[in-house]
Amino acid sequence: MHEPLPRLRRSVLYVPASNEKALKKSAVLACDAVVFDLEDAVGPEEKAEARERLRGFLAGPDRPGCEAVIRINPLSSEWGTEDLLAARACRPDAILLPKVDGPRDILDAVAALDETDAPRSIRIWAMVETARAVLNIGAIAELGRDPAARLSCLVAGTNDIAKETRVSERAYLRPWLMQIVLAARAGNLTALDGVSNDFRDMEAFARECTEGRAMGFDGKTVIHPAQIEPANETFSPTAEEIADAEAVVGEFAKPENRFRGVVSIKGRMVERLHLEQSEALLKKARTIRKRGE
Ligand code: COA
Ligand code: MG
Numbered sequence: 001m002h003e004p005l006p007r008l009r010r011s012v013l014y015v016p017a018s019n020e021k022a023l024k025k026s027a028v029l030a031c032d033a034v035v036f037d038l039e040d041a042v043g044p045e046e047k048a049e050a051r052e053r054l055r056g057f058l059a060g061p062d063r064p065g066c067e068a069v070i071r072i073n074p075l076s077s078e079w080g081t082e083d084l085l086a087a088r089a090c091r092p093d094a095i096l097l098p099k100v101d102g103p104r105d106i107l108d109a110v111a112a113l114d115e116t117d118a119p120r121s122i123r124i125w126a127m128v129e130t131a132r133a134v135l136n137i138g139a140i141a142e143l144g145r146d147p148a149a150r151l152s153c154l155v156a157g158t159n160d161i162a163k164e165t166r167v168s169e170r171a172y173l174r175p176w177l178m179q180i181v182l183a184a185r186a187g188n189l190t191a192l193d194g195v196s197n198d199f200r201d202m203e204a205f206a207r208e209c210t211e212g213r214a215m216g217f218d219g220k221t222v223i224h225p226a227q228i229e230p231a232n233e234t235f236s237p238t239a240e241e242i243a244d245a246e247a248v249v250g251e252f253a254k255p256e257n258r259f260r261g262v263v264s265i266k267g268r269m270v271e272r273l274h275l276e277q278s279e280a281l282l283k284k285a286r287t288i289r290k291r292g293e
Contacts, residue, residue, distance in 0.1 A: 006280070006283055006284050006287055007067070007190070008032045008219075008284070008287055008288065008291075009032050009033055009067070009153070009190050009192060009218050009219040010032050010218070010219040010220070010231055010232045010234075010235035010236060011030075011031040011032050011033075011219060011220060011222055011227070011228045011231035011232050011235070012031065012032060012033040012034070012035060012069075012155075012192055012219055012220070012221045012222065013026065013029060013031040013033070013034050013035065013221075013222050013223070013225070013227075013228060014035045014037050014041060014071075014195070014221060014222070014223050015034055015035070015036050015037065016037050016041035016042055016050070017036050017037055017038050017041075017042060017050040017051065017053060017054040017057075017070075018041070018042045018043070018046045018049065018050040018053065019041075020053065023036070023053070023054070023057045023062070024057075024062055025225065026064050027062040027063065027064045027065075029064075029225055029228055030228055030229065030232065031066060031222070031228045031231075031232075032066060032067065032219065032232070033066055033067035033068070033069060033093075034064050034066060034067070034068055034069065035069045035070070035071050035096055035221070036054050036058070036068070036069070036070045036071065036092075037071045038050055038051060038054065038070065038071060038072055038073055038079070038083050038087075039071050039072065039073050039074075039098045040098070040159075040160075047073070047079050048079075051079075051082065051083060051086050054070070054086070054090070055086055055089065055090060058090040058092075059090070067093045067094070068090075068092045068093055069092055069093060069094045069095070069096050069125060070083075070087040070090060070092045070094075070095055070096065071095075071096040071097075071098060071127075072084050072087050072095055072096070072097065072098070073098065074097070074098055074099050074105075075097075075105070075108055075109060075112065081112070084109065084112055084113070085116070088113060088116055088118050088122065091119070091122065092122065093121070093122070093123060094122065094123040094124060094125045094152060094153065095109065095113075095122065095123075095124055095125070096124075096125040096126070096127060096155065097109055097124060097125070097126050097127060098127045098129070098157070099127065099129060099130055099133075099160070100126045100127055100128065100129075100130070100133050100140065101130055101132040101133055101136065102132060102133070102136040102139060102140060103136070103139050103140055103142070103143055105126075106124055106126055106140065106143055106149060106151060107143075107149065109124060110124065110148070110149055110150055113150070120150070122150070123150050123151070123152040123153070124149070124150040124151050124152065125151075125152060125153040125154075125155055126140060126151060126153070126154055126155065127155050127157040127160075128140070128154050128155065128156055128157060128161075128180050129156070129157025129158075129159075129160035129161050129164075130160065130161070130164060131161070131164055131165055134161070134176045134179060134180075137154075137179050137180060137183040138183060138186070140154070140183065140187075141154070141183035141184060141186050141187030141189060142186075142187060143187065144184075144186075144187025144188050144189040145187055145188065151187070151189060152189060152190065153184075153189055153190040153191075153192060154180050154183065154184045154187075154189050154190070154191050154192070155192045155194075155221060156177055156180050156191075156192065156193055156194040156217075156221075157194060158170070158173060158177075158193075158194025158195065159194070159195065159197070161173060161176065161194075170208070173194075174215070177193070177194075177215060177217075178215060178216075181215055181216040181217060184218075185216070190218045190219070191216065191217050191218055192217060192218065192219050192220065192221050193208075193209075193212035193215070193217040193219070193220045193221065194220075194221060195220075195221050195222060195223050196208050196220075196222075196223075196227065197223070199223060199224035199226060199227060202226065202230065205227055205230055206230050206234065208220075209230055209231055209234035209235070210234055212234075213234055213235055217235075218235065219231065219235045220234075220235065232293070236284075236285070236288050236293070237281050237282075237284060237285045237288075241281060242281070242282065242285050244278070245277075245278035245279075245281045245282050245285075246278075246282065247265055248265065248270055248274055248275055248278040249275065249278055249279065249282065251263050251265055251270065252272070252275050
């Protein structure tokens with residue numbers, strides 16, 4: 001029997017729907033998911049044209065094979081409803097809602113999708129990028145436990161949070177980013193770290209990826225092709241972690257340990273909860289290997 005493989009969302013690339021060249025390029029990049037953007041990356045005068053361009057692109061032969069997500073404008077904006085209908089027609093894996101303030105914004109989008117009999121396979125991702133979203137994060141994440149709410153992923157929108165709160169350094173955003181991770185775990189959701197704007201500074205980017213991973217994020221949103229590989233690398237299990245996990249699985253598989261709750265490996269206490277952690281890590285590593293990485 002085949003086990004379901006975990007979804008990888010190590011690198012999630014934003015692609016402005018207004019940029020024909022970037023759209024075409026997205027098909028050949030090694031990111032785990034693409035977010036086609038109709039919102040912040042598209043100017044007000046370009047909105048309608050970008051929507052049509054995206055529709056044509058996703059119906060054509062260059063549609064990427066990875067997870068495809070469309071970020072629409074807020075439903076309360078003049079473009080929101082048309083964006084949602086156009087996005088739904090493109091049958092993406094998910095629709096990413098910007099400027100979510102609380103559960104109501106997600107439930108409104110769910111109602112609009114349900115009204116058009118949108119397939120259940122179309123999930124919702126939510127940007128957490130307003131002060132109210134951070135304050136309401138527990139209630140937002142609760143929706144993750146309700147399959148009818150379609151919610152599958154929380155995305156930190158660090159540029160907008162910084163703008164609204166006037167926080168100017170990532171160091172001071174960390175408590176809110178940790179709230180997002182905690183909420184994602186409570187709601188069984190993926191948590192994605194915010195973008196690094198300075199796409200030429202690869203050292204700073206690598207540091208930010210390492211930090212995001214240690215904070216518990218599943219992956220990083222990226223804005224430039226050069227950021228994909230380092231994000232994939234950082235959010236993949238290392239050879240050392242894989243060897244450790246194999247040792248844990250091997251230890252519990254020994255006949256004398258079959259019924260034991262705790263064992264010791266090289267002076268370290270290892271419990272069955274570590275066995276579960278190790279099995280999840282090995283599963284992720286297998287998924288990555290299957291991709292030929
Ligand atoms: N997706 C796909 N392709 C991209 C890309 C992206 N996000 N960003 C750059 N590229 C492509 C360029 O088209 C160029 O392609 P080419 O080699 O065929 O000419 C190549 O990668 C190199 O790009 P580069 O010249 O280094 O950058 P740029 O000046 O063209 O673009 C940005 C810089 C920041 C404008 C661009 O990366 C971008 O628009 N990023 C996404 C922004 C976004 O979506 N923001 C909203 C969410 S935060
Ligand atoms: Mg934003």
